[in-house]
Amino acid sequence: MSTLFPALTNPGERPALRFGDRSLTYAELGAAADALAVRCVGAGRVAVWATSSLETAVAVIAVLRAGVAAVPLNPKSGEKELGHILTDSAPTLVLAAPGDELPSPLRHLERIDVDVRGAGVDAGPDVSPGDEDPALVVYTSGTTGPPKGAVIPRRAIAATLDALADAWEWTVDDVLVHGLPLFHVHGLVLGILGPLRRGGSVRHLGRFSTEGVTRELNDGATMMFGVPTMYHRIAETLPDDPELVKSLGRARLLVSGSAALPVHDHERITSATGRRVIERYGMTETLMNTSVRADGEPRAGTVGVPLPGVELRLVEEDGTPLALYDGESVGEIQVRGPNLFTEYLNRPDATAAAFTSDGWFRTGDMAVRDPDGYVRIVGRKATDLIKSGGYKIGAGEIENALLEHPGVREAAVTGEPDPDLGERVVAWIVPTDPQSPPELGELADHVASRLAPHKRPRVVHHLSELPRNDMGKILKRSLTHD
Structure with missing residues (x-):
């Protein structure tokens, strides 16, 4: 039985997942995931048609319960990109919601329709995956060539989610709302696996809307995850929407990630609601590296301090670590810790190039660091x-x-x-x-x-x-x- 989700070991009737008007308790999720997992044991890698649906969440949990690796597929990918990902990752199965029409590159794979009400197995799969075993293969955006598959071990997922629990005081009582896609780290690992590891619950909006945010925060949700475009829409809407103001004021934690949230939007949201949005910093290959802490200073424009267990340094162009953190000197971020990926699938050259000889990952992100450790990203090395x-x-x-x-x-x-x-x-x-x-x-x-x-x-x-x-x-x- 997987230790990634302790709450599924003895599941009860606590709510686990809700997508619109469809929901599952922990007991129902455990039953559905185990019924699907027994069909995935020994499958190697399993593709998941990652729509923003209950089926995607159940599919990924099932694959992890089976001790194999899930390959989340972006439903908006073009056929050329999708073909590359399938050739590279060579999955043996594809999991999808009943009725989903899959594009031609996927039609040669054995398909299993995900039954979110599935049951009927006496016990879950009899597997004992190790910490270093692959959990996910998540493909990078491919801005400098074909997308690369980052192999993320179970160890990295557990380390990141536990470090965030420490930084954000994330507990079983938290209810998360978000409307992020489920084919990448932010929406899937943080937004779905995160609440389930804590034993809390998640309410997915399907599509982001300020009305959905208002409804869920007014109905007991305690946390919201979003990207800057979502918070920008919130900032624009707040002056004319007193209910949205009230609902955000009730939130325990508002978190933005995937790109920098402009300081102007920070200030507009805080001015209207009294709540500060905190930022964190991560990437596909490293999961999460830093965050503003719930018990720390919510300094707009920064991504906070390194998470527990994560080492972070800034280096000059020649690789020399910056000797002084003065809030002005720019260097490339390098990180080391249990949150890192294992390799780029089938790309030993790219894997070797991504790491220094002493094991630091070269992020390609440029930053300055304040004397008290706060990190401020100033852009990508290649473009910013x-x-x-x-x-x-x-x-x-x-x-x-x-x-x-x-x-x-x-x-x-x-x-x-x-x-x-x-x-x-x-x-x-x-x-x-x-x-x-x-x-x-x-x-x-x-x-x-x-x-x-x-x-x-x-x-x-x-x-x-x-x-x-x-x-x-x-x-x-x-x-x-x-």
Whole structure:
């Protein structure tokens, strides 16, 4: 019996999962998962058609109970990407909700329809998986080539969820609400497996809406997980929605992740509700690395301090660790700890390149660290580190400054070659009023007065919207100007 979910060992009638008007108690979840798990034992890797549904949650729990690895599939993946993932991971089964139509790359696999009311087995599967055995193979977004399958062991899931329980004071009494997709770490590991490891419950909205958030927080939910686009919608809605204000004020914990939440949205939510959104930092390969703690200072614009068991350092370009954490010096984040993945599936070259010789994982994220340990992400090494006039500049802090301008609704910052500076700062702006967008001089002065003159944008492009992925992350490689 899996020790990932102690509450399923002797399940009772406590609520476990709710998706819309469909729900399962721990006893019902245990029965359904065990009935499915016995069919998955020895299957190697099992694909899960990861819609935002009760069936997906039951399927993943069943695969973990069977001691094999689940491969969550994004239902929005194109056939080429899906074909690559299936060839690479070579699952022997696919689990899906009854009635779901699967695309052609999946049709050669044996399919099992997930029965969330399944029962009829006397006992769960007789397996004893080890801590290092694979639990999930989660595919990265593939921004620099075909997606890579990060093999996440059971040890990493347990370590991350227990560290978050410590940081967030997460208990059996917490009820989580979220509307995140279930094919990635945030929505699946934190949002579904997290509550179930604690013995608490989760209510999934199906699709995110401020009305759904209001309803669930007013009906006893204590925590909410979201991405910045969701909190931005909340911030925009709050002035005209007193019920939403009241419901957020009842929440014990509001958590944002997957990308940086602009300081402007932090401030609007806190001003309206008295509640602060806290941020955490993780990635597919490492699960969670840092978080603002429930008992710590909720400092807007930071991702808090390293979680228990996680080592974190910032390094120079040559790999030398920064000697001083002064809140200004930029370095690449490297991490080490029980939260890390095992390997990239079938990619020993990529796995070796991802780690230093002494076992630190190279995240590719750039940050500064305050003397008291708080970490502030300034961007990705590949797209957000701008070297201009001898300075290393993080795009994230410029974006936050731009978002404080009343004429800016959305902002992204990139660098482009400059014969004099090396690179110049380029701002991509969605104006509040498209008929009267703020001009370059005004925005440059605005940034220079808040940060430093060398961080001001030298070029501004006005857009109707910024390109984003399913998680709301801005796709900076798509920002080009003819």
